[in-house]
Amino acid sequence: MYDKSLKAYEEAQSVIPGGVDSPVRAFKSVGGVPPFIDRGEGSYLVDIDGNRYLDFVQSWGPLIFGHCDKDIEEAVLNTVKKGLSFGAPTELETKLAAEIVEMYENIDKVRFVSSGTEATMSAIRLARGVTGKNDIIKFEGCYHGHSDSLLVQAGSGLATFGAPSSPGVPADLTKHTLLCEYNNIENLKKCFKDSNDIACIIIEPIAGNMGLVPATKEFLQTCRELCDAHGALLIFDEVMSGFRASLTGAHGLVEQNADIITFGKVIGAGMPVGAFAASKAIMSHLSPEGTVYQAGTLSGNPVAMAAGLVSLRKLKSNPSVYTELEAKSQRLVNGLKEAATKHNIPLQVGTRGSMFGFFFCEKMPNNFKEVGECDFERFATFHQEMLKRGFYFACSQYEVGFMCTTITNDEIDACITAADEIMETL
Structure with a gap:
């Protein structure tokens, strides 16, 4: 599934420190091989192995209208x-x-x-x-x-x-x-x-x-x-x-x-x-x-x-785009929260406009120390399993997620369904 990305990562490590040009991209905190991206298509990333991912990172925020607007x-x-x-x-x-x-x-x-x-x-x-x-x-x-x-x-x-x-x-x-x-x-x-x-x-x-x-x-x-x-x-x-x-x-x-x-x-x-x-x-x-x-x-x-x-x-x-994006962000995190609660997993969620976040912990963190007390191993497992199913979240519990206009409610619901399946195993 990631054969080409694995080879590309190995080649990159020989000429680039850690194989990446920004440390978090190395996936060290979530494990696995970072997919090497070939292109973006609206809501999606496509890696060099041909895998498609619904993208909740959007180049760490700037792509409000998705890829290749x-x-x-x-x-x-x-x-x-x-x-x-x-x-x-x-x-x-x-x-x-x-x-x-x-x-x-x-x-x-x-x-x-x-x-x-x-x-x-x-x-x-x-x-x-x-x-x-x-x-x-x-x-x-x-x-x-x-x-x-x-x-x-x-x-x-x-x-x-x-x-x-x-x-x-x-x-x-x-x-x-x-x-x-x-x-x-x-x-x-x-x-x-x-x-x-x-x-x-x-x-x-x-x-x-x-x-x-x-x-x-x-x-x-x-x-x-x-x-x-x-x-x-x-x-x-x-x-x-x-x-x-x-x-x-x-x-x-x-x-x-x-x-x-x-x-x-x-x-x-x-x-x-x-x-x-x-x-x-x-x-x-x-x-x-x-x-x-x-x-x-x-x-x-x-x-x-x-x-x-x-x-x-x-x-x-079109300022109403922010209302639309916030509604989508809330739909996503509320769905994740519901799935976690269903399987007795503590999960805290929040949104600010088109920005969203979720933490595997008992109470919403209020500062850096409290974030550090969250369950990072559970987050890493969740991230790995979601990636396998075609959903690309930020590769660290310390990072925030982003919604774009091209992501549909049906795609969000598909993400929630996948998360529900994973929560059952967590």
């Missing part, structure tokens, strides 16, 4: 014919930035980069430049890319391998990173008592790198109040939730405004792209207007801009 594909192909990259300004950058700015009351300007890691790294540098302070607060289990100062209890891929931080990161580069437990208000207040040099809080308002764990209303309110009281900036990392949880991401679901928002590949419809955005006053500190330096040769790549422009305009013209 005709409108986005046409825009990409037309742009490619004009050239792949120029390293010079194009009107596409301005048009996409204008679409984003129009949606957010607290955003005036956007700076495009090539990845979510660049976006969060640059947002933190900007916050330090604006405030003149050095320390940052991040939360256990929140992943903000692999820049040095953020690889402290970073969740996701690092947590999958049981490493809370990474060798190769000097202590001097993390001494200004204050670590706080997610959703723990007293812990957060203590950070501000311990330091008067805090430049910013960076947080995933809907954490998607320890499974789906949303921040509570009270916790986000406290983040906002403490930043205001101590002259710090609040950064919402919406690399995953931006334009996913709602038309305006987590920002559209919570009552607090962030000072800086970071975005990821959703704004490029799956192309390599990221961005950070803020008010005119904050962004005026950024070069070439100000003295905070940030640059990138491929920033604002025209192909990514074209793909993102079509995708965002499709979403803006």
Whole structure:
């Protein structure tokens, strides 16, 4: 069934560390051979052995309209014919930035980069430049890319391998990173008592790198109040939730405004792209207007801009798509919950828009530590068995799932039926 993928994996390991270009793809936490993908078709992935999988990962979030959407594909192909990259300004950058700015009351300007890691790294540098302070607060289990100062209890891929931080990161580069437990208000207040040099809080308002764990209303309110009281900036990392949880991401679901928002590949419809955005006053500190330096040769790549422009305009013209996607997500997780309950298996489920998560545990986790107490062996078995039946879920209990418009209710029901069969054996 996976003969070609097995051979491809062995060949990849000879020339690529671990055989993959992003650690979680190696399937180490769920076992088995990672299928090597040949193509995507709407709701499905097809591997090089010809196996088809209903895809609940969707390139880790950005493919809201599924694989090979005709409108986005046409825009990409037309742009490619004009050239792949120029390293010079194009009107596409301005048009996409204008679409984003129009949606957010607290955003005036956007700076495009090539990845979510660049976006969060640059947002933190900007916050330090604006405030003149050095320390940052991040939360256990929140992943903000692999820049040095953020690889402290970073969740996701690092947590999958049981490493809370990474060798190769000097202590001097993390001494200004204050670590706080997610959703723990007293812990957060203590950070501000311990330091008067805090430049910013960076947080995933809907954490998607320890499974789906949303921040509570009270916790986000406290983040906002403490930043205001101590002259710090609040950064919402919406690399995953931006334009996913709602038309305006987590920002559209919570009552607090962030000072800086970071975005990821959703704004490029799956192309390599990221961005950070803020008010005119904050962004005026950024070069070439100000003295905070940030640059990138491929920033604002025209192909990514074209793909993102079509995708965002499709979403803006049909905002009811989020209602549809949330209903599908709830249909899926409710079905999984019902199947688990039927077979006396503890399962906790949740959704935020088109994002969903489920945990094999007795109570819904509220932070990274509680996620770590879930039954990872049971999740791994479930993942393996679902994959055999043609259903592709994120390959770690620490990852979130995503719904796309092309997945049908019949396909969701087929997934639930398969899950019910598996739950009986778990």
